[in-house]
Amino acid sequence: MEPRLVGPGPYRATRLWNEIIELFRSGMPLRKHRCRFKSYERCFKASEAVDCLHELLGSNQNFGPEVTRDQTVKLLKKFLKNHVIEDIKGRWGKEDFEDDGHLYRFPPSSPLKSYPKKPSCGKEVIKFPDWNEPKAGTSQEHIPVKSVTMNSEMWYKRHSIAIGEVPACKLVFRRELTQTNTEEIWKSMTLSRLQKVLGLDSLDEVLDTKLVNSKHIVQNVYNVNKQGIVTLEDKSKELPHWILSAMKCLANWPSCSDLKQPTYSGFERDVFKTIVDYFGQMKEPLLTFHFFDIFVSVLGLLQKPSKAVEALQISCLLLPPENRKRLQLLVRMMARISLNQDLPPLSESVRTRTLMVQAFSRCILCSKDEIDLDELLAAKLVSFLMDNYQEILSVPSALKCSIEDHVVHLQRVQIKYAGADSDGTIPPPSFCHQISTEEFEYQRATGSQEPLAALLEEIVMNKEISVKDKKKKLKQFQKSYPEVYRVRFPTPETEAMLFPEKTKQKPPILMWALKKPFQPFHRTRSFRM
Helix, strand or coil: CCCCCCCCCCCHHHHHHHHHHHHHHHHCCCEEEEECCEEEEEEEEHHHHHHHHHHHHHHCCCCCCCCCHHHHHHHHHHHHHCCCCEECCCCCCCCCCCCCCCEEECCCCCCCCCCCCCCCCCCCCCCCCCCCCCCCCCCCCCCCCCCCCCCHHHHHCCCCHHHCCCCCEEEECCCCCCHHHHHHHHHHHHHHHHHHHHCCCCCCCCCCHHHCCHHHHHHHHHCECCCCCECCCCHHHCCCHHHHHHHHHHHCCCCCCCCCCCCCCCHHHHHHHHHHHHHHCCCCCCCCCCCHHHHHHHHHHCCCHHHHHHHHHHHHHCCCHHHHHHHHHHHHHHHHHHHCCCCCCCCCCCCHHHHHHHHHHHHHCCCCCCCCCHHHHHHHHHHHHHHCHHHHCCCCHHHHHHHHHHHHHHCCCEEEECCCCCCCCCCCCCCCCCCCHHHHHHHHHHHHHHHHHHHHHHHHHCCCCCHHHHHHHHHHHHHHCHHHHHHHCCCHHHHHCCCCCCCCCCCCCCHHHCCCCCCCCCCCCCCCC
């Protein structure tokens, strides 16, 4: 069975669980083993199971090579607890699996998890003010004008003053947007963009939109310092000063001139343990329990890094400001520690980067209910965060500009024309999406040839320019757009038909032309003898 990429969408953790079980059952070698003078058919050693599953997870694009052997053992413990495997005596239900020589086997059928039925969150309809409602004391009478017959050209130019005549219209005054209106616009357009990036028909099954606080989005966008770190209005929610000092000490090691460091050996490990203990005692992860499914769904985009970065950018805007700030500081510290060659090793047996992922992944992402793959999923997400934290934890500029332009537009006075279905407001902003090189070349060729062909035909049919000028323009067009020109004139004969040669009459031969021309007298020099 070939591993397949599990993309974003609802119940992604459950789909991954079932995927790994099927891969493990089909890929685990089974053979005859002896234990205490007795033979057992179709079984395997615990260490063999760890080897096989570790290799499967490392080569699977849903998890990747950063999965450790210790994480593989923990997953096999959960396999034993959920009766995916059992010992040779048929016992299961406990997490007492160890990386040793004990024998295990598969039960007749390993249970695959069914998809849970979540109560529908319903689509939240965001109400906006009635823009067409006039202000008090504002006249909305129609402007009397001469009625005209609108053709296509005038329709597209109807906003131009140069026309002289416009259809009946009225001014539509906008009601002033309140802070609440602006916040709800931010929420609506942010969630709409997130849904589009994830490629989902609806966010209902991965996110309860009623739990998204529009004030948090606005605060995360505008309340930031020069480094892009969120500034909190409620100072009581800030990290304790001693934790900030400890994080700053390791992040800037050894350049901590403002800190009085003890000189004993192992000081940096004690500081690191203090930070791990503080974040480990939090009751809720930084990405919150409510947003677990949306962040797990984003993991399905990691094969497309640019889309994954944008999806995580938007998802992190939904966090409470205090959570976003702590996430920014923690991930920045983790990334700097991982790259700091001057910092002494924080563990004798584990690489520094792996230690960062193992120590902090659960305080960043985990599920409220026990999810069998949450440790592997959290490790995958944290690794990607560390590699791209500067982009992910910054405000997406394209989204910000789009929403700000939309808010400004809604506050302008609009002109509404008689017979128009709408008041001429701009449509909801659209976003560009990346396409392949082949698709770009196809769009470039097909999208530009039609207007170029029309331009060439206009030159050909223009009777107001001279033949000389027409030939000159056609030659320039052929040099600039040879493919379009070749379609219109595939052969030299078709091109020659555009300029038929006129028959020239030979002038009559005059009689005097046949006579020899007059030859003047040439005087010669005489020689005397």
